[in-house]
Structures are given as C-alpha cells and as structure tokens.
Amino acid sequence: MNLKQIVLTTAALAAAFSATLSTPAVAADAKEQFFPLLVYRTGPYAPNGTPWANGKQDYIKMINARDGGINGVKITFEECETGYATDKGVECYERLKGKAASLIDPQATGITFALTDKAPGDKIPLVTMGYGLAASQDGGVFKWNFPLMGSYWTAADILIQHLGKKEGGLDKLKGKKIALVYHDSPFGKEPMPLLEERSKTHGFELVKIPVTAPGVEQKSAWLQVRQQRPDYVLLWGWGVMNSTALKEAQATGYPRDKMYGVWWAGAEPDVKDVGDGAKGYNALALNTSGQQPKVIQDILKLVHDKGQGTGPKDEVGSVLYTRGVIIQAMAIEAVRRAQERFGKGKVMTGEQVRWGLENLALDDKKLAALGLTGVIRPVSTSCLDHMGSTWARVQTWDGAKWGFSSDWYQADEAILKPMVKAAADKYAGDKKLTRRTPADCQS
Amino acid sequence: MIYRENGQFKTSYRADQQIFPILQDKLFILGLVAFAALAVPMLASEYTFRAILTPFLILSLAAMGLNVLVGYCGQISLGTGAFMAIGAYGAYNFFVRLPGMPLIAALLLGGLCATVVGVLFGIPSLRIKGLYLAVATLAAQFFTDWAFLRIKWFTNDSSSGSVSVAGLNVLGLPIETPVQKYLFCLAFVCVFALLTKNLVRGHIGREWMAMRDMDVAAAVIGIRPVYAKLSAFAVSSFIVGVAGGLWGFVHLGSWEPAAFSVDRSFQLLFMVIIGGLGSIAGSFFGAAFIVLLPILLDALPAKLGIPIDTALASHLTFMIFGALIVFFLIVEPHGIARLWATAREKLRLWPFPH
Numbered sequence A: 001m002n003l004k005q006i007v008l009t010t011a012a013l014a015a016a017f018s019a020t021l022s023t024p025a026v027a028a029d030a031k032e033q034f035f036p037l038l039v040y041r042t043g044p045y046a047p048n049g050t051p052w053a054n055g056k057q058d059y060i061k062m063i064n065a066r067d068g069g070i071n072g073v074k075i076t077f078e079e080c081e082t083g084y085a086t087d088k089g090v091e092c093y094e095r096l097k098g099k100a101a102s103l104i105d106p107q108a109t110g111i112t113f114a115l116t117d118k119a120p121g122d123k124i125p126l127v128t129m130g131y132g133l134a135a136s137q138d139g140g141v142f143k144w145n146f147p148l149m150g151s152y153w154t155a156a157d158i159l160i161q162h163l164g165k166k167e168g169g170l171d172k173l174k175g176k177k178i179a180l181v182y183h184d185s186p187f188g189k190e191p192m193p194l195l196e197e198r199s200k201t202h203g204f205e206l207v208k209i210p211v212t213a214p215g216v217e218q219k220s221a222w223l224q225v226r227q228q229r230p231d232y233v234l235l236w237g238w239g240v241m242n243s244t245a246l247k248e249a250q251a252t253g254y255p256r257d258k259m260y261g262v263w264w265a266g267a268e269p270d271v272k273d274v275g276d277g278a279k280g281y282n283a284l285a286l287n288t289s290g291q292q293p294k295v296i297q298d299i300l301k302l303v304h305d306k307g308q309g310t311g312p313k314d315e316v317g318s319v320l321y322t323r324g325v326i327i328q329a330m331a332i333e334a335v336r337r338a339q340e341r342f343g344k345g346k347v348m349t350g351e352q353v354r355w356g357l358e359n360l361a362l363d364d365k366k367l368a369a370l371g372l373t374g375v376i377r378p379v380s381t382s383c384l385d386h387m388g389s390t391w392a393r394v395q396t397w398d399g400a401k402w403g404f405s406s407d408w409y410q411a412d413e414a415i416l417k418p419m420v421k422a423a424a425d426k427y428a429g430d431k432k433l434t435r436r437t438p439a440d441c442q443s
Numbered sequence B: 001m002i003y004r005e006n007g008q009f010k011t012s013y014r015a016d017q018q019i020f021p022i023l024q025d026k027l028f029i030l031g032l033v034a035f036a037a038l039a040v041p042m043l044a045s046e047y048t049f050r051a052i053l054t055p056f057l058i059l060s061l062a063a064m065g066l067n068v069l070v071g072y073c074g075q076i077s078l079g080t081g082a083f084m085a086i087g088a089y090g091a092y093n094f095f096v097r098l099p100g101m102p103l104i105a106a107l108l109l110g111g112l113c114a115t116v117v118g119v120l121f122g123i124p125s126l127r128i129k130g131l132y133l134a135v136a137t138l139a140a141q142f143f144t145d146w147a148f149l150r151i152k153w154f155t156n157d158s159s160s161g162s163v164s165v166a167g168l169n170v171l172g173l174p175i176e177t178p179v180q181k182y183l184f185c186l187a188f189v190c191v192f193a194l195l196t197k198n199l200v201r202g203h204i205g206r207e208w209m210a211m212r213d214m215d216v217a218a219a220v221i222g223i224r225p226v227y228a229k230l231s232a233f234a235v236s237s238f239i240v241g242v243a244g245g246l247w248g249f250v251h252l253g254s255w256e257p258a259a260f261s262v263d264r265s266f267q268l269l270f271m272v273i274i275g276g277l278g279s280i281a282g283s284f285f286g287a288a289f290i291v292l293l294p295i296l297l298d299a300l301p302a303k304l305g306i307p308i309d310t311a312l313a314s315h316l317t318f319m320i321f322g323a324l325i326v327f328f329l330i331v332e333p334h335g336i337a338r339l340w341a342t343a344r345e346k347l348r349l350w351p352f353p354h
Helices: A003-021 A046-067 A086-097 A110-116 A154-168 A192-202 A219-228 A242-253 A294-304 A319-343 A350-358 A364-370 A412-430 A438-442 B023-043 B046-072 B080-097 B103-126 B130-150 B178-201 B201-211 B216-222 B225-252 B262-275 B280-304 B310-331 B336-349
Strands: A032-039 A074-081 A177-183 A205-210 A234-238 A259-261 A282-285 A393-397 A402-404
Touching: A003 A086, A003 A350, A003 B178, A032 A046, A032 A086, A032 A319, A032 B280, A046 A074, A046 A319, A046 B310, A074 B310, A086 B046, A086 B262, A086 B280, A154 A192, A154 A205, A154 A234, A154 A259, A154 A282, A154 A393, A154 A412, A177 A219, A177 A294, A192 A205, A192 A412, A205 A219, A219 A242, A219 B336, A234 A242, A242 A259, A242 B280, A259 B216, A282 A402, A282 A412, A319 A350, A319 A364, A319 A412, B023 B201, B046 B080, B046 B178, B046 B225, B046 B262, B046 B280, B080 B103, B080 B130, B080 B225, B103 B130, B103 B280, B130 B262, B178 B225, B178 B280, B201 B216, B216 B225, B262 B280, B262 B336
Parallel strands: A032 A074, A177 A205, A177 A234, A234 A259, A259 A282
Antiparallel strands: A282 A393, A393 A402
16 A cells, blocks of 8 residues: 555545534424434344334334324434444434434433433433333433333233232242343343342242343253243343243243243244244233234325335334334324423424423323324323333233233332332432422423 | 654754654644644534544553553453453442542552453463463453353442442542543543553563563563563553543443443454554554444445435445455554554655655
8 A cells, every 4th residue: 555545545534534523413403303213223133123113213204294293393313223232322322412302212221221321411301111220210310211101120020910810819929939031231130129029028939040142142041940940931031032042942841831021022023933932932012013003004004005114014013113103102292292381383302302201191092093092001101200101911922923811910009119219219319319399390 | 844854863862762753743742632632622522522532532542551462562362341341340349339539549449450350360371372362361351241240249239230420520620521521531541641652662561572572582581471471461451441440430421241241352452453563553543443433434324415224324334344454454464553654654755755
C-alpha cells in the first residue's frame, strides 16, 4: 500500500466519520410522532426477536394506513439492531433518543437494566411488557419504567399457583421439588426472589439450574435434572435456549408435560423444530395467537395485502408477533391518552407520553375498539401501579399448535406487593432517590 | 517540508531520549490532547460522547494494557475480559461496601485486585508458552465468568446478578453528564498512556521486549524470566482492571458479567493485533478501528437515505468489517501503527523521496 492510497483511505474514513459526528439531533417534524424500535434480527435470539419486531412495525404501518396516524399525527419509526447485547443496545438508545423519541421498548432485560438509570435523565419512558425489572412495577420509585401486564415475579407466582392447583392445593406442594432451569443472565435470575419466597411459604424445594447464555449447550444442566429428578421444571429461556432445552428434555426422557415455561418460552419458534417431541409442554401466555382477532385482520388487509408487510405473511398472528402488536398498541394508546390531556393532534414529548402510560385505562370497550377483544384482559395503570394487570393463562403445545389449558390467573397481591415495595425501596436507597410525592403523581 | 528537522540538535542524552525527539511530533501530540480536552467538548454531540468517544477511550486503555502483555512481553492472553471484570467488580465492592470511598481510589483498588489475580494466572506463563498460554489465560476468563455469576457476595447479593453505581463524583465534582464522563476517561487515558510509554522505554520495558524476542537469550544475559513475565502480567492486568472499572462505572453505569464475556477478550486481542503489537499508538488505532467502524457501517445506510432491512444492514456490517480486517492484515501485518509510522517516515522525506 503506497502513501497515496493510505492518505485516500484515511481521508475517506475521516469524511465518513465526520459525517456521522456532525449530524445534529433531528428535531421531529411538526406532525410526526417518532418511535425508536430496538430490535434484534440477527444472532441466537433472532428467531424470537424477529416476529416481535415485525409485529411492532406492522401495527404502526396499519395505524398510519387505517387512521392516518394518531388523531392525524403520522407515526414514524426507525429500527436499530441490538443483537440482544447490552452495549449495542445502549448505543442504539443513544443514537435514536435524540430524534424526539416517544418511548422505548428495549426488547431485552439486560438493556432495560442499563437504560433504567438513563431514562429519567433523558425523560424517555421505558415500556417493558412482561419483562424487565420486577420492582419497577412500583411507580412511586420507578417513574419512567412500565412493566405492563406482568413481570417475572408475577409470571413465577402464577406458575406456582398453577402447579398448586394441579396438585390439588398449594399446601400439597410441600416436599415437592421444583427445578428452575434458567438463562444465566439478569433475565433468568429475576424470578428467583419470588420463587424462594414461595418455596419458604409452601415448603417445596427449589433447585436452580443455570444454563450459560445463549443456551445452545445444555448437556450438564439436563444431567443435573436427571440426577435431581424434580417434580416440575420451570423453563426460563429465550431464543435458541428453549428449543434446545426441549430437545435435551426429550433426550433425557424428562416428561414434557411437567415442564412449564415463562411467556418468553412459549412461542412457535421454541417448539416448532422439536415438533412432536415438545408435545405436552406448557408455557405461560400473556396473549392469544392466531389470525382471527380484528387487529390482525386489519394488519393483513391494510398492510400485508398491499405488499408492505414486514415479515412473512404466515407468521402474522404468531404468539410473539401478536405480543409485538400489543406492545405497539399500548404505546400508541399511551400517546392517544396523552393527547387527550395535552392537546389532540399534537406531537407528544416523552414526558407527556409518560403521563399517558401512567394513566392508561383500556377497558373491554376500548380493547374492542382496538380489535384486541379476547387477546388480552383490560389494563389500567396508575401512578403507583405501573403494571396495570397481571392476568395470564397457561397454554400447552399439542404438537401442532398452542392451546389454552387453564383459566386466567392473577398474581397474588399479598405476596407480590410487599416484595415489590421492599425491592423498590432498596433501589431508591441505593440510588439515593426519594419516593414521588402525591403531588408529583398529578403532574 | 512539514517534517523539517533541520536545526533540531540534541546536545544532551536527556534531550535525545525524550518520548518525542522530533519537535513536530511533540507539538502534534500536545495539540491532539489539547484538542481532545478543550475543543471536542464544545463540538461533539451527546450521542458522540456516550456512544463513541467514551467507549473508544476506555477500550483504548484496555487495549494498551493488553499490548503491554502481548505486544511488549509476547505473552498471548485471552483473559482480558476477565481482568476487566475483576477490575469492575473489585472497584464496585470497594465503592459500595466502604462508605465515603473516593471514586478514583475505588477504581485504582479495583485495578489492584486485577493485578493480584493477573499475577496468579500469570504464573503458568513461566512454564508454558504461546498458544498453550492462551488456553491457560482462557481459564481465567471462564473462572471469573463463573465467580461473578455464582458467588453472590461479589454482586452485593443482587438478585439478578446485575449491579449498578450512582452518584459518581471526584472531589465534589460530579461525573454525570456525557462531557464530564468523557473528560474523566480522557484524563485516565492520558495519564496511563504517559506512564505506560515511559515504562516500556525504561529498563523494565526492555526486559519485556527481550523476553518477547527470545526468552532463552534474555535469561542468558541476566534477565530473570519470573520477574519479567510476572511484572508484565501485573502491569497489564492493572491497566486492564482500571479500564474495566471505567467501563462499568462510567460507560455502562449498571452491568452484568456478560459485559465482560469472552467476546470482549477476543475484541481486545483483535484491537491489539490490528492496531499494532508493541505500540502505544497502535492500541488507539485498534480501538478506533474495532469500536468505530461497525457503528459507522451500521449507521451509513440510514445516513445516506438508503432504505435497507435492519437485519441485512447488520449482516453487511459484519461482512464488510471482516473483509476490512483481512485487508488490513494482508496489507500491513504489523498493524495500523506501522502504516502510520511508514506515513510519517515518508513525510520526513517529502517531497524528495529516495
């Protein structure tokens, strides 16, 4: 390489670099509500991250096509690939927040942890539906976090309730052995405090079996399952870990109908490859799947039939796709709610959207209008409760599709509430925060 | 022309042994530091600080630490992520458990923890060499991954294994805004770069290089392998540990062991190899290449207004990035630092090359 080439290459690189540096934070257009979408379409979590991301995008496209936006405010979005990695996620957040971001759904518990400290300073709400930090349900401390519809504590609580019901009463769990096979990351470790609490109350033994991320190698974990012979296995997995776990369970001969997954371990990509081997496997469900709901029909009609769909058409309406739709629907409803207070047809700032998220009131009538009848239960948040609902069901894989196998459950407030409060207070103590005053709740 | 050295006479050994014997080099570096400290805070955007400059500085520091070990002493290490993790968690424990612990002291103590573990894992280097040593240091990586995930004490009994720090300040000055964080890291990097540069120019550095070039010959001329190798491990892990502390405290704010996985170790090793083995400047070039290039490539389609699928953009980034690594290694196996040195040599002769 001679000098001329070196100089030219350097100059080209420098030019490209300065182009990125000098781009100022783009102010949102007068009538555009911007949603940054942190997604992962590559890596070991892509099979699950992709339908989720597609659902979010398609819903935005559908709302723009059907309603022309939110009360006339057009919705724009930009995706950023995180690959489920925390540092990349933080980079994406920094990149997109400058464009007047309405709210952020990080799609990963690790990224949520990192952003929880940053969001209050930047005044951007974090929506972590069914994941994230369990303690952040307490809106008195976590002003900017919204773990809508459930956290890992409510999930663990519901699973234990279900197991108790199966055994004929929670007291029958005494002396039983329950193994938690978990993704060795904050995501997998979150449910532990609640399970420990429950195991103390009901006297079952909790065995914790870690699986190193991303979870393609689980031989030793399932060897432990074989040695310990637990009565039930709770599977806290994500991405390739789930299908691998089911294959290993099949190889070890652990009965699949004794396995219960969290709602992130209960989608089509997790079981499809295992097929019949996963028959009888159970998982929590936050939402239904299928193409019958009106909202999915609208997406098919207005987006996919026009050739503007984001993913393959037959994946529309799958479990995680529907969840993506719900998350985006909640986000957009929060903006709509904020507009009711701060001015219809205006672009809402992160602060205003936060108010909307805190005052979401989606009753049956509103859900019907959204086309979400039967997909989820009503959600209503408040200043102190940033979750809004803890309803979930158990579903079972029959070898070809997911079917519900239980009634709706709700997490036990008596156990959850003191734990959430204690954890939130501890967080506030560590960070030297004070609880929000009632006056702050009004703002 | 630019590099006219006419009239720069060295009249004492002291003058001849300066870090930058040529005046232009010295002015350039001083100017660069002044630019980074004074002008950049006024020019760059928040995104640039948080997502580009701060990680770049911290990883340069870590790469510099690794360069001491791999580039100067010739001991291949795949445990850099581990030493970063030890630095970060060590500093965290000092910071959280001892009330009133100053930030800088906590970071340096974290570095000391890494030093102790680094020396411990360096002991095998006295018996095994080359790739075998790389495998031995890989053990450090897996050991710390395990320790910080499993031993609750290290993470202050956090239920999820994720820890976070808040309220950073130095002598009452808060380290909160992106600019403050950047300047804090810049100060660390400048001080450590100066110390390291002087260390590798001195007798210790010459011992390391003798060890690297031929350990038997070095032992024959009176260099003690134990001392030389372990001191390289100690210095390297100290710097890497401090970089780990900065990465956790200043850049991430809250982190889990996965932030210091084996991927980080590989990333740092690539930085050192691509940047230039045995060169302080090379560490900066390598860090810039590995940190900035993927971000640039990733952001480029959006900047140019080319509508491109997110997944495709991400795959393209990997492919182009990989191709560029191969390209650089073919064109200049000694790293970008050598390209820089060649360019400088040419500039000294320009416009009359011979």
